[in-house]
Amino acid sequence: MKFITCASYYGTGSSAVTDYVSEFNTVFSFTDEEFRFIQDPDGISDLEFNLVECFNRHNSGHALKRYKRLVDLYCGNFLVPRYRRFFGDGWKNYSYQYINDLTDFTYHGWWHYDLFDRGTWFWLRKRLVNKILHKTIWRNNPDRSINTMTDEITYCSHPTEEKFLRCTREYIYKLFESVKPQNIDTIMVDQLVPPMNLPRYLRYFDDNIKVVVVDRDPRDVFFLDKYVWKDGIIPNDVETFCKWFHYTRDHRKYESMNTDYIKFIQFEDLVYHYDQTGVELREWLGLDEKNHLYKRKYFDPAVSIHNTQVWKKFPDYDREREFIEKALPEYLYDF
Structure with a gap:
């Protein structure tokens, strides 16, 4: 293709x-929609930077979460279907598989950006419990903390450049191959x-x-x-x-x-x-x-x-x- x-x-x-x-x-002209998931903030290029070029135990896993959030945003909903309108369930399925392919392992854990990403009020509500406890029954134990994010998953990923490019090429190819007519080898995709x-x-x-x-x-x-x-x-x-x-x-x-x-x-x-x-x-x-x-x-x-x-x-x-x-x-x- x-x-x-x-x-x-x-x-x-x-x-x-x-x-x-x-x-x-x-040529298969794939609509007049702009498909910007490679270049947009939190897209594939940002993923490569955080996973391969500037690996960090927090930033890298968080970058995968942010790409997953971008995938969900571009998937759309019943009011604004967005990419689902063109790829059907394939958009989420291939994208989630791509995230899994890049993930080395996961565990239950969190850090403060998991709070920030949910908004100021979420962060305040979650941290308020600890603040109250430290002012009352834990005032003599300032290092103690209650885990308010027990269900949060942390992703761990540090692929080589070769693996990242291989997974990315396979992902893009499978995604568009799923919608391209079999008798046409060239596809026109905007942006x-x-x-x-x-x-x-x-x-x-x-x-x-x-x-x-x-x-x-x-x-x-x-x-x-x-x-x-x-x-x-x-x-x-x-x-x-x-x-x-x-x-x-x-x-x-x-x-x-x-x-x-x-x-x-x-x-x-x-x-x-x-x-x-x-x-x-x-x-x-x-x-x-x-x-x-x-x-x-x-x-x-x-x-x-x-x-x-x-x-x-x-x-x-x-x-x-x-x-x-x-x-x-x-x-x-x-x-």
Whole structure:
């Protein structure tokens, strides 16, 4: 099984690549959902850091608990099914098996982060009993403590890098193999990895992944978010926005964005130079033109062109456009 995925910085139009690749009948497009369990906080990358690179008798076991909590969060519930909607029971089953495979042994025990993770009131309630006892009948025995977490399980795990990567690759492969049609070997999954620090994340796929990093003219990113989407996810003050834009793209100064496994494209190139960029992308991904059976069905540059040069629709805010042009000249697209 081969993976194709997009990596973006927010609002950069990476769905255009997802839509383009989905037009090939040899690709299984696994919905437009973002599957971020590898890169998100408490995800697989954090697991590797805590279990392999920075092992600690408390942190490592706690990292497995936090990954289990992330699995439960992404599983969803009857109101918001989340990943269960796509994997069914497989999401939890394969994820819990992955946790078991990485666990050396467990025992009944706890530490203070097991209290903190349940919230301030839980922590206060559990510790209040000991405080009262130390002030009364145990005031002459300050070291005594009552165990209020008798059912808590502590995980112990310290795998080698080789074992961690083997378990992770098997986990990811089994998870997506369970939903992929048997007659298709290539699967398109959105946002499996971030655009930065990619050499770290590529190790989880054993050379069977292609990552397309997509960026967009900063003027469009700013004006779309502030005046059209109004999500509030990124800064809407233009000076802070420019700092944020630099901050999120700075890695490209020292990380290669064009390798056998990574390809950088501008959203605008796919729109304004559809044929040329499409050929480059298709050949790099190893897709055959004869299998492009649904051309322009999901990605139509004639439609997407209306989502470019958006700042022209807001002439009253030229000051913001000019500020971006002066602060971020190297990121502007030459229309």
